Amino acid sequence: MQTGFAFLEAGSVRSKNTTNIIMKNVLDLFIGAIMYFAVGYSFAYGQPGNRFIGHNYFFATNKDEVMKTKILTLNPQIFSFLLTNKINTQNFTYASWFFQYVFAATASTIVSGAMAERTEFTTYMVYCTFLTGFVYPVIVHWCWTDVGWLQYGTGTGLKYIDYAGSGVVHLTGGTAAFVGAIILGPRIGRFNNDGTVNDLPGHTVTVAALGGFILFVGFMAFNGGSQLTISNPGDGAIVALSIMNTVLGGASGAIVAMLVYKTTDAIRGEDHYWSLLITINGGLTGMVSMCAGCNDMLPWAAVVIGTVAGLAFMTWHHIMLKLRIDDPLDAVAVHLGGGLTGVLLAPIFVVKGLQLAETKEYVGGIIYGKHWLAFQGFGWNLLGAVAIIIWTGVISILLFGSMSLLGVLRVSEEVELKGLDKLKHGEPAYPIESYCDGVPPWSKGKVKQCNIKV
């Protein structure tokens, strides 16, 4: 999925900033891996942990059970225990680390889209470190570990429903992106003084679409894989259901966004187009909104939620323009809009839903509800969404705000106009001298002529 994000973004920025945006995505992956290895996984899944944060397994070691960890990594015996013995489960497993790490990288990548084309490179590294190392893991701890306060609930079976991270991953990333885009301010030339908007189109739709396609596939793995196990009864069916719902949600999101875009423009009397980028982003929004409940929802509900997500995407898209916030990738509309839709609608449409603490009975979502707990579940998810937004928002404001005050947040005007690639990376994305046919590469003086000749 990192590949998908990288190319969606690369295609959506102008050619002079292409290297920069890909570089950011590469670093996301690399810095994310190191940070998540060092502290992120520990904050998220470290056991023991309190309601708020975990604290163990720093650098993949286990402070309370040093001997046990050593056994895990040193002793060849564990590779040969017999099936009849009790299986020695480890609290820290590499598989779990890897899976959670790719989620963390996703969350931090979202932000790079909204802040594209004008952010300092070092800033990006700092914030990426914080997000994968602290902000995101804490939210994961709240929502996805048994001791986290959102997951633990009130003791009556009230839990936060978020199967694959509509809230945890996308709402977090979307909020950070939102704050970042506000504090950075728009790109030069994006908004005119009279309030009208200039399009600054990406340099190649092809590459952006490539990214979109990869993301579609990635989302299926994202949602399908969130089951985490495949060996329990019914796991196969749940994985398949998740994927089917993801496809249907994406499909309805895309089609709705496409039609809304076409009709609103037609009603306003402007040129109306079948826009590819809107369609792709609508599809992504639909898939994002599926993350929360795709394992526990009938296909018709997926179509409904996808439709709402498509509308949400268009609404956020227009709100952002109205507020004069510049988001080159529509990252906020896709992830914040889609994530919010998912988190709020999931408790309404789920089939099994929450489990009563005493009777272990499933109460269903609001539609199938047999119990007042179903309504409480909606409230609890709303609370969860608000908590995530506040936590991420406040930290992002502090982080980006302080960097803005220090003057290291945004590149200088000259750099922005000339493009980050040449000045910061020394590698223009499409070096002109490599495009001259029939001209020996050493005759740089003739390059100009060759261009005209080609």
Place this chain on the structure above:
Amino acid sequence: MQTGFAFLEAGSVRSKNTTNIIMKNVLDLFIGAIMYFAVGYSFAYGQPGNRFIGHNYFFATNKDEVMKTKILTLNPQIFSFLLTNKINTQNFTYASWFFQYVFAATASTIVSGAMAERTEFTTYMVYCTFLTGFVYPVIVHWCWTDVGWLQYGTGTGLKYIDYAGSGVVHLTGGTAAFVGAIILGPRIGRFNNDGTVNDLPGHTVTVAALGGFILFVGFMAFNGGSQLTISNPGDGAIVALSIMNTVLGGASGAIVAMLVYKTTDAIRGEDHYWSLLITINGGLTGMVSMCAGCNDMLPWAAVVIGTVAGLAFMTWHHIMLKLRIDDPLDAVAVHLGGGLTGVLLAPIFVVKGLQLAETKEYVGGIIYGKHWLAFQGFGWNLLGAVAIIIWTGVISILLFGSMSLLGVLRVSEEVELKGLDKLKHGEPAYPIESYCDGVPPWSKGKVKQCNIKV
């Protein structure tokens, strides 16, 4: 694989139509999902069904066994059945839906290639709806369900052999593409009045090659996954064999096509080239032809069939040019040519082949044949191919013909010359203003200067 098709096509059209073709592929995916969810799967796999068509599971519900479906999705009990109990298999499974859906999307995507650069957008949506919702599912029902007439056969064990859809998927798509390309007519400037052909090369070979590579991988999953199960004895070996055969078939197809292209041009005394696109298309043809029997064939047979497919590709390629039918992607040559080769050659080379109804004995293909049933099998496959071609052909003629009469099939000449991207989608694939370094984006008048400066 949708990604693969999208980029193979995107790279093979001219840059002014790139957005359009990608958009079509995106919609394939999304419209296909909704249609296949609503009616397609029902027509194909609905049980009970007659010899001709299935009719159940519309919108993923089950009309005859309402209670049972509800149990499937609502009742938590099914998630906790004991392994010792008989496992309650469901006729409708989500996994099966997803797998069949991607096949359906493949069939409909094939058509977009042959009709590229000149088709109305709404036309495309209409035909895509029909193909994934009706035409293709009916063929699937004939060939891949036990009650379909081609699969049911004559009761003596005579069955239609088509493991992964050489006929079902590719012949269907290829025929529709063929009919579409004929009725649409060639692009403007493709054929001169004196019968010569102008090349209208795609705008970037790189992107086309990317699509080709993704398709190669996709075909492996396509053929390997068609086993559908992995838990029966020998399943692993069959999957592996399928993939090995797919690779070998593709390899020989590609190499033969490349050599034939080079030598025929050399013999004619024209410039002779090692053509990349011909090689990739040859490889794809080889893989298409493998679909029919790759699970039941020795590797040497795969090499033979791949070679024939490579020749078939070149033959169809020239036939299309001779007939002055314009197929920008060679979709007809690849899928119709390759599919036909596969369907007809599979019964000759298979090892196990058909099973006698009484003795359950495998009779083998014609080469290994121990029984006249092997020859009948060839005839039955031929009949199947003819039936598929007629069914798809007739419906496509009706569909495209009526749209052509209504005048909504083809875009106007002006739009075709200026390109669909700007006029229909408002998104040129490579917006010129995003390629200028150091020039403020609002000064559009200076673009020319900026180019020279670069």
Place this chain on the structure above:
Amino acid sequence: MNENEAMQLELLRKQMAILQENLDQFFMIINGMFIFFMQCGFAFLEAGSVRSSNTVNILMKNTLDVFVGSLSFFAFGYPFAYGRPGNSFIGHNNFFGANVQYFEKSVIANNQTLGGYETSSSYFANFFFQYVFAATAATVVSGAVAERADFSCYIIYSFTITGFIYPVGAHWVWSPDGWLNTGAGTGLSMQDYAGSCVVHVCGGMAALAGAKILGPRLGRFSDDGLDKPIPGHSVPLVSLGAFILLVGFLCFNGGSIQRISKNGDGLEVSLSVTNTILSGSAAGLSSMLTHRVHSMVKGKGKYWSLLMTTNGGLTGMVASCAGCNDIAPWAALLTGSVAGVVFVFARQFVLWLKIDDPLDAISVHLFGGTVGTLAAPILAIRGQTINGVSVGGPIYGGGVDAWRGVGWSLVGLFSIGLWSGLCCFTLFTTLDMVGLMRIPKSVEESGIDMQKHGEHAYPETFVRIIDDRPETPRKNKVVKRNVAS
């Protein structure tokens, strides 16, 4: 236990065995498919790194790698590498897939009585998995010889590497008969889990031989010895390739266990994947920083170079291949950091030797592979197995045996490097003498695409961008071709 229960237990045991076998093969196949996708990664890494006038050529080469490689590996490669019986030097059986049990066994397994269980043929899964490794080794070379090697040269060496040179090395290390694996009497066994040495050093040496004999591209080094970089035409393509390769490497290393149904397999796979990503990350960051510092010191300006970062990351992943199943995560970080630094300096070294390597294939694969081969036995946890007991690596108290293991890896490294280097040197020198090695100067100057392939990578796009006449039809560029009448 009554008879009925015993029957059921036996049935269950048989079903489990079937499922295990299928799962193992399935696991190999799935990973093999992702590794196959690495070909796509290599193709685009290379396509982006050459000039636009040679793009089709390099893509063509990578496509043929896949296709020529599969036929060649089917006919000769697999038999040489894994055909049994074989001697300690080379295998010799199963040429053209002969003498392989195809279907019979699986049919037997179907009708068998409850007594025993016979495995069905795993030849196909093995073949596919090993084939994608062989194709990887061959692809490494195409990067180093890009933009100037002749097309037929390419077909010949691709055939030879996948059909002979690589399989012999693989036989030594990975076949139960190979001398590096059995230890040739020393009781040692070379530690190369996923091919740092077998795949990458082999490919890297071939690349070195090829690039050296070919000589640099025209204009790469000026007469006074100055180095004039020839940038690739598209950074986005390069990074697309790199991203695909990063994913591919995870499967390359994770899949190398080749089974998933045994006890502890899952742990080993996930440890491998974790180590691979950590090693790659560390290498990416360390080469980014090293490059920045290095170019600052040399006064060339300070840049955050994307290409250095991605290539560094790849080097780290190459280095992690050898030991990723048997080192702790901190050791992976260490290996990666070293590999990243080594990459930057290896690159300078190759330039200093006046060898022109457009893709840095030598630095990434040869040097990354070397780092990995040596780091693995030093940092290993289990290390060498002497008389059925793991002695542990030097750090974990392996003592003398552990150091002998390091020495054995060194022996393996040299012998494979030497084998591959010598074979390729002979091959390329021969090709050079018969004049099949390098394209003519005129072709090199005007670009291979139009001359050899008749297909320009970008027939129009950049024309439009550069002279800003979007709607002007360019009739003179249209190639007319008569259809034979």
